[in-house]
Amino acid sequence: MQRFSVWVEPALVSEWMRLMQGYAVSQGRTVEVGTMAAAMTWADPARDVALPRSRALVLMEEGTPVHCVWSGRRLSAETLDVDHCLPWSAWPCGDLWNLMPADRRVNQHGKRERLPSAEALHHAGPAILDWWSAAYLRPDDRVLPPRFRSEARASLPGLASSNLSELRESCSAVALQRARLRQNQGVPEWTGQP
Incomplete structure (x- = not known):
């Protein structure tokens, strides 16, 4: 897994976005690719004490x-x-x-x-x-x-x-x-x- 991790995450994100676009279309909605990509960006947790x-x-x-x-x-x-x-x-x-x-x-x-x-x-x-x-x-x-x-x-x-x-x-x-x-x-x- 570690060897192939550089492509696993992008492949999963891409496939998830494709599925969500298809789901949105089946409901008669459109979802912007940029909006989905922004939502899929990992946010590192903040270290706040x-x-x-x-x-x-x-x-x-x-x-x-x-x-x-x-x-x-x-x-x-x-x-x-x-x-x-x-x-x-x-x-x-x-x-x-x-x-x-x-x-x-x-x-x-x-x-x-x-x-x-x-x-x-x-x-x-x-x-x-x-x-x-x-x-x-x-x-x-x-x-x-x-x-x-x-x-x-x-x-x-x-x-x-x-x-x-x-x-x-x-x-x-x-x-x-x-x-x-x-x-x-x-x-x-x-x-x-x-």
Whole structure:
């Protein structure tokens, strides 16, 4: 597949456009080729951590301590980094549940683009639950809790029919997705040790 990938995608796109044109004609409509080609252009996902960063800074301003989910260190505006728990390089997922506060040194020099090991993720579980509750699931917020739940249901295995009343279900689903990425892609692990 890798050898022939340079022509597989264009062939699939071309065939799909031909099928859609035929379908449109059968309905008495016309579809511009340029419009279809523009719709078929792959858009790379954006790597945006502004929302979790701003939530962490607001919590700090309110006097609520924010801790690195991996090391437990109390963070300041200067040491705060936002980590993709499941690394962006392996799975470009910018969902709220995947964005964690981390100490800048731990994120940039320790964990980097690696998966947390099962043990590191289990150890961080209580800190992750605390972060989710404080940053995204505040009872007075009408926007972020539904977004958090919707994103978790859409991208984490086994949560599609869950009401997410228990956040531990989400932690278990993150652990399952971690195991899938490890097995299917061979993403290197980070044990939590320096």
